[in-house]
Amino acid sequence: MKITPVTIKDIARSLNISISTVSRALRGLPEIHPDTRNAVIRLAEELDYQPNQLAKNLAKSRTRTIGVIVPNLSYYFFSAMLNSIEEAALQAGYSVLVCQTNESYLREITSIQNLLRSQVEGFIISLSRDTDNYEHVERLARKNIPLVLFDRYAESIDASKVIVDNKAAAFKATEHLIENGCQRIGFLAGPAQLLLSNQRVEGYRDALTKHNLLVENQYVLHCDYTQEDTIMQTLALMSLPRPPDGVVMISDRVAFPSIYAMKQKGLRIPEDVAVVSFNNDPVSAFFSPALTSISQPIQEMGIETVRLLLKQVDATDSPVPRETKVMETQLIVRASSLRAVSTI
Known part of the structure; x- marks a missing residue:
């Protein structure tokens, strides 16, 4: 692949100074006048010059x-x-x-x-x-x-x-919960700015709409992937006046502490709350209960x-x-x- 990088020679030509002056300025040597050094550094940044790029x-x-x-x-x-x-x-x-x-x-x-x-x-x-x-x-x-x-x-x-097709995968996970009798399905999502998370929320909403279930914003909560925040958001979700009877999780590493929090609250999985997650972590098969999860190739x-x-x-x-x-x-x-x- 032919790539034409910015060189010291290009900077020297643009500023009408010598190549050696540019080299010394970039190395921060004291003999270069501060104004010259600042001009070289500014231009190098503008041109995205990298000595070992x-x-x-x-x-x-x-x-x-x-x-x-x-x-x-x-x-x-x-x-x-x-x-x-x-x-x-x-x-x-x-x-x-x-x-x-x-x-x-x-x-x-x-x-x-x-x-x-x-x-x-x-x-x-x-x-x-x-x-x-x-x-x-x-x-x-x-x-x-x-x-x-x-x-x-x-x-x-x-x-x-x-x-992967995150939207289709989340649709599949949500529809599975619906087919297993869930009527109020929540989604424990990742950070709000994360495209992957938003795509999965979109697939979840599409599945609810297809099956004529209400799409309610209160059932979608975001966590930052840490255990502490996951537990906090899980407890908030399950403390709603009409808590979900099924939850789609953004990932297995979120599902594990979330299920722990549900059990601490006295909820049974899947009798009270059915759970589906993503990534199919090997631990999922040995978790109690074993975790339903979307596997990626x-x-x-x-x-x-x-x-x-x-x-x-x-x-x-x-x-x-x-x-x-x-x-x-x-x-x-x-x-x-x-x-x-x-x-x-």
Whole structure:
């Protein structure tokens, strides 16, 4: 892939000063006049100059290294995705450098900068919970740096994506609860700014509408994925005057503490409240009761992200067109959602 990076020579030409002056200014050497140094730094920022940026690396050498940025490796989905990505990369002759943001927007920016300095040949990224400004990722796309987003993404970012149909999956989960006799179904969603969460809420609402059930905002509460907030929102949901008799959870790691809170409140699962979740964490099968969950094809998703990325890395002429790969999900039915439904 041919990328024309901004060089020290470009900055020197624009400011009509020598290349050595620009170099010394960027290194903060004291012999450069403050006004000159400030002018160099301002222009370097405007032009997005990076001394070891990926574009230079791609033009001159190959590191055969991929940068992967995930929200948190303690989440089953992301650790499993990383395993799949790394295996696919190794089979293609690439190694992987991994950064986790711990759901921090600022750490996401820093991770990209660090990986650029490490001269990775492309990025595979899942956005953090707190990211609501995408300029740092959009800049990668604008510079035609190989980039694939997975799971958590933003529609405004012009990049290839590997995702599931979250709306259809949530519709499937909600309809399953309806078919098992639930009439007042709640949704414990993720952060309000998270596109993935909003897509699942939309699918949930569509299922209620299809089956002529009321769509009530009071039954949709958002949590930040922490156990403390999950328990607080669960108790708020179950303390409504007419609490839900079924709940769709944004993920298994939210479902586990949520079900704990329900049990502490004296509720029986699924007799009083039926539960369906997402991600099919292996623990789900051994939880009490075993948790019904939407399974995502994690191994296939990891392979596809690497395939799409290396397709860009290996391009020698014009940039590769962006692709969005939407993977199918499967509802794994277990005890947490199976209620006795009257046939009378």
